[in-house]
Amino acid sequence: xxxxxxxxxxxxxxxxxxxxxxxxxxxxxxxxxxxxxxxxxxxxxxxxxxxxxxxxxxxxxxxxxxxxxxxxxxxxxxxxxxxxxxxxxxxxxxxxxxxxxxxxxxxxxxxxxxxxxxxxxxxxxxxxxxxxxxxxxxxxxxxxxxxxxxxxxxxxxxxxxxxxxxxxxxxxxxxxxxxxxxxxxxxxxxxxxxxxxxxxxxxxxxxxxxxxxxxxxxxxxxxxxxxxxxxxxxxxxxxxxxxxxxxxxxxxxxxxxxxxxxxxxxxxxxxxxxxxxxxxxxxxxxxxx
Amino acid sequence: xxxxxxxxxxxxxxxxxxxxxxxxxxxxxxxxxxxxxxxxxxxxxxxxxxxxxxxxxxxxxxxxxxxxxxxxxxxxxxxxxxxxxxxxxxxxxxxxxxxxxxxxxxxxxxxxxxxxxxxxxxxxxxxxxxxxxxxxxxxxxxxxxxxxxxxxxxxxxxxxxxxxxxxxxxxxxxxxxxxxxxxxxxxxxxxxxxxxxxxxxxxxxxxxxxxxxxxxxxxxxxxxxxxxxxxxxxxxxxxxxxxxxxxxxxxxxxxxxxxxxxxxxxxxxxxxxxxxxxxxxxxxxxxxxxxxxxxxxxxxxxxxxxxxxxx
Numbered sequence: 001x002x003x004x005x006x007x008x009x010x011x012x013x014x015x016x017x018x019x020x021x022x023x024x025x026x027x028x029x030x031x032x033x034x035x036x037x038x039x040x041x042x043x044x045x046x047x048x049x050x051x052x053x054x055x056x057x058x059x060x061x062x063x064x065x066x067x068x069x070x071x072x073x074x075x076x077x078x079x080x081x082x083x084x085x086x087x088x089x090x091x092x093x094x095x096x097x098x099x100x101x102x103x104x105x106x107x108x109x110x111x112x113x114x115x116x117x118x119x120x121x122x123x124x125x126x127x128x129x130x131x132x133x134x135x136x137x138x139x140x141x142x143x144x145x146x147x148x149x150x151x152x153x154x155x156x157x158x159x160x161x162x163x164x165x166x167x168x169x170x171x172x173x174x175x176x177x178x179x180x181x182x183x184x185x186x187x188x189x190x191x192x193x194x195x196x197x198x199x200x201x202x203x204x205x206x207x208x209x210x211x212x213x214x215x216x217x218x219x220x221x222x223x224x225x226x227x228x229x230x231x232x233x234x235x236x237x238x239x240x241x242x243x244x245x246x247x248x249x250x251x252x253x254x255x256x257x258x259x260x261x262x263x264x265x266x267x268x269x270x271x272x273x274x275x276x277x278x279x280x281x282x283x284x285x286x287x288x289x
Numbered sequence: 290x291x292x293x294x295x296x297x298x299x300x301x302x303x304x305x306x307x308x309x310x311x312x313x314x315x316x317x318x319x320x321x322x323x324x325x326x327x328x329x330x331x332x333x334x335x336x337x338x339x340x341x342x343x344x345x346x347x348x349x350x351x352x353x354x355x356x357x358x359x360x361x362x363x364x365x366x367x368x369x370x371x372x373x374x375x376x377x378x379x380x381x382x383x384x385x386x387x388x389x390x391x392x393x394x395x396x397x398x399x400x401x402x403x404x405x406x407x408x409x410x411x412x413x414x415x416x417x418x419x420x421x422x423x424x425x426x427x428x429x430x431x432x433x434x435x436x437x438x439x440x441x442x443x444x445x446x447x448x449x450x451x452x453x454x455x456x457x458x459x460x461x462x463x464x465x466x467x468x469x470x471x472x473x474x475x476x477x478x479x480x481x482x483x484x485x486x487x488x489x490x491x492x493x494x495x496x497x498x499x500x501x502x503x504x505x506x507x508x509x510x511x512x513x514x515x516x517x518x519x520x521x522x523x524x525x526x527x528x529x530x531x532x533x534x535x536x537x538x539x540x541x542x543x544x545x546x547x548x549x550x551x552x553x554x555x556x557x558x559x560x561x562x563x564x565x566x567x568x569x570x571x572x573x574x575x576x577x578x579x580x581x582x583x584x585x586x587x588x589x590x591x592x593x594x595x596x597x598x599x600x
Binding site for chain 2: 096100103104111264278280
């Protein structure tokens with residue numbers, strides 16, 4: 001019983017991390033129709049910033065805003081040039097451009113932060129384990145589940161329940177009409193990309209306590225986040241939540257049940273899911289013309 | 290008539306010259322290097338059939354290439370390095386996997402197709418990495434017997450280079466005729482107007498399956514010779530990062546031009562070999578060059594060459 005609950009919590013904490021990373025990707029993809037493969041680089045940048053911040057002795061809880069700001073700044077610069085020119089291009093060109101950017105960023109980070117594995121020094125408040133049904137469980141993972149749920153909720157409120165979110169969704173549907181109302185849609189889209197990059201950095205800071213930070217992690221996280229978004233179905237908030245749960249549980253429980261061939265089983269499950277539902281979990285109704 | 294003949298004969302003569310010159314002049318290191326360019330270029334060209342004609346961006350192409358490499362290496366280890374046997378085993382294995390992939394991608398498109406091919410490719414990588422008894426796991430397979438055809442041993446760098454060159458020429462001819470044939474036209478049609486094509490009675494799924502089989506067969510033939518360049522095959526040849534590298538090569542060379550694939554693989558491998566001798570930051574170079582090409586030359590080097598020739 002205790003063992004099963006601990007594994008479920010493990011899966012939930014991984015899902016929370018996937019949700020945060022996936023949401024950053026999904027917001028840009030669903031709202032701006034822009035595929036950003038540099039998102040993994042934003043994540044890793046956030047991880048490095050958090051690791052360095054926690055080692056520096058400054059107040060620990062400021063590490064998360066710092067990572068958010070660092071990645072958001074990188075996002076703002078890249079949005080100016082060259083992302084902005086590619087919003088109206090086909091997906092293939094966006095994939096190529098952002099993949100090239102991610103290769104450059106990955107090598108710059110290897111240059112700046114070194115090639116070794118960096119693990120953060122967690123503050124005393126987040127270290128240690130709690131006992132659930134006599135089974136030890138890392139406190140940090142509970143923190144991750146909580147933060148993931150709260151941030152996901154906040155983002156949903158922002159996009160679905162505020163005037164700003166309404167303007168944004170309107171700009172996606174009909175950009176021309178929104179511009180005639182006197183709203184600068186270019187700034188709107190820039191703000192979304194900066195928000196998404198910041199979310200990537202924040203999830204990197206949170207994930208550092210679980211996955212550490214090393215070169216190559218950016219690609220691993222990017223792939224998992226992409227799978228999350230795609231399995232969930234593009235363009236829906238609920239879909240990304242469902243995708244994060246599917247991927248998180250599939251990866252965690254395949255490790256429990258089939259330790260030798262864990263990834264084969266998990267990937268097969270996800271591929272099978274995409275075979276049965278070629279447009280993901282929540283598919284918006286599309287009319288073919 | 291004469292002009293048409295000339296415009297057909299000239300590239301052929303140039304290609305033959307490009308193969309004959311290095312075979313006569315280059316040293317063993319450069320011959321092996323050129324053979325690698327030709328083999329990877331052939332695989333990239335087969336990817337161009339999917340991406341350029343069909344708009345099917347696959348991130349699982351290395352799985353076809355690498356599976357063929359493993360099948361060829363295993364066949365050679367157990368049954369000896371007969372060229373025809375090796376080619377048959379590798380191409381057959383790749384065709385099998387391509388059939389599986391072709392069935393899987395029948396209903397998917399865009400990002401979903403990208404992720405689905407990535408997942409299928411990574412499953413192949415996991416098998417290559419963990420099935421130690423057959424694939425050697427992370428160490429890969431070493432100590433392969435040299436290639437042979439009847440009484441001739443094909444293990445010198447010059448023989449390998451000519452073999453790779455012959456394969457590249459044959460594959461290019463095959464790919465060209467595929468693009469020009471009705472199936473190639475239908476593939477372009479299924480990309481541009483899927484609804485109209487199905488209204489005309491074409492089955493998009495069947496077109497995709499046949500394109501995947503053609504691409505898989507060519508990639509498999511190139512992959513089955515690949516292990517014999519260094520008498521080694523490792524799990525890196527199946528990993529998705531090689532698929533991504535193939536896409537980079539394709540874009541540098543030019544999507545949709547077929548011969549650009551060889552140009553792209555030559556530029557990429559030259560950067561990797563020569564820039565990495567001077568600096569550890571060669572990936573930065575590749576990234577910057579790649580981004581510049583995407584920004585400035587969306588049709589790649591081959592597209593730029595075609596525009597320059599037209600004036």
